[in-house]
Amino acid sequence: MSTHLIAFFTLREALRRRVVLAAALLTFGYLVLYGVGVWFGYRDLQNTPGGPPGLTEGVVNLMLVGGLWSLNFIASVLAVFLSVGALSGEVDQGTLHAIAARPVRRSEIVLGKFVGFTLMLAVFIGVSASLMILVVAVITGQVVGASWSGPFLMLLASMLLIGLALAGSSRLSPLPNGVIVFTLYATALIGGVIEQIGDVLESAVMFNLGVFSSVLVPTRAIWDMASAQLATGGFAGELSAGPFGASNPPSGWMLLIAGLHLALALGFAVHSFSRRDF
């Protein structure tokens, strides 16, 4: 099996091409900015007398979930940019010819790239989310959102996008593939907002449209599950159900749908790439 060779190669390419370095530097800059924002926000919160019990904890939690929402967005963009030309782009450039002529299955190339990108995103999400929780803990003295399942669900959302981008990349050139994957991602994002508004207005049509978009592309729904895990305390939970989460987080079935989605996307990528002519 050469999957691990391709995965390692994919990781090394990202490191060597300084994709990871660029992402790390930008994320560090973002964390600094975020830390300054949290510091001022927390100071103002402490200077505000009164308020219901648990308000401070709730606002701190909201700041963290909002920050992680931004990291999730960056991770999603990184996932799409990395994988959108991973197959077709390399076939068009001719760099895959010598590799595919080796005793390597096409499925190993597809899965190797998937594993490589997933590992990269796992490190990105793991490190940046941990740093963000640490920043909030140091500034506010409150340890919130320290849940393993939150970052894991964020990674799952990125994996779904990698799967979709690889499926498209088995046939489509990077540009049209990128347009399609981002459109699907945006559909899921907008679908989540429509679902929330439908919930508030008690509009079954809007709510169902939102649910349908989540089934079509479950990235937003998986984030909603992640934010529910990251929001701690009853009051904090209510606050987090604003722009960065859902008032009714999806049930565990969404994990099954996401798993099915990922399996279908990777299955299609392997099937389609195996039949592709170079």
Place this chain on the structure above:
Amino acid sequence: MSDTTAISLVGVSKHYAATRAVDDVTLSVAHGEVFGFLGPNGAGKSTVVKMILGLTHPTAGEIEVLGQPAGSLAARADVGYLPETFRFHDWLTASELLHFHARLARVDPSLRAGRVGELLELVGLKDRANDRLSTFSKGMMQRVGLAQALVGQPRLVILDEPTSALDPIGRRDVRDRIRELGEQGVTVFLNSHLLSEVEQVCDRVAIIDHGAIVAEGKLDALLSAQEIEIRAGDGAEAAARQTLDHAEVRTLDGRLRVRVANDGETATLVQRIVEAGVPVYDVRQVGDSLEDLFVRVAERGDV
């Protein structure tokens, strides 16, 4: 497919929508043979190469490589390939590229470092082993590509235009490598535009045009067919046609041009023209190089 056959194509076609890129090609290359595959641009050469490697799927026909169905892992296990584009991941160093391909080719880990060093020396890049490919010239990329093709010690090497970016010395070096491979019993499938290269190293050639094989055989046999030019009196063309009804006879600038298989046919032809009472003033041989053969094929689609 017999035990002596390294590559076998039977009735192989590749159609893209309305285009017949390759049409009913039947070809076989013996083990240990250095085989030249020629054809004009767009004739279907690279498509045939990609089908042999399993990179492109034929629309019809059967292909076997080293006794295995083309595209199977077993068929690719003993094959080295230098792609026409010689594009590799340029963030790698020369040494890293060869190590990576050695792993893909399942070279024993204890042998990898030695093999990589030997090959870099062989292609004259030992001093640049740790330089990134992004700093390499086209010629250097082609040389490291050749080393990459040989890293698994393959029984079959497929070289798609291996010297297109090389200077004359580099070309000579590659020709020497190809000869050495042939002497070691390695089968070489050489796809090239450079006729002198093919002429110097190949045992046998095939010429493809418009997706079909139009000439195939040992180089000596193909080149022994020659064209002669005869300056003679009226009636020479009719006499020639009666004598060699299978041959290609034409008149060019008042002189008779006849394709003959060998010198014996030339002698018979001249004798018959004289016997027909037509005076013969001059007979000379024209065009007997691979280039002439190639140009005829490219211009008319046959030989």
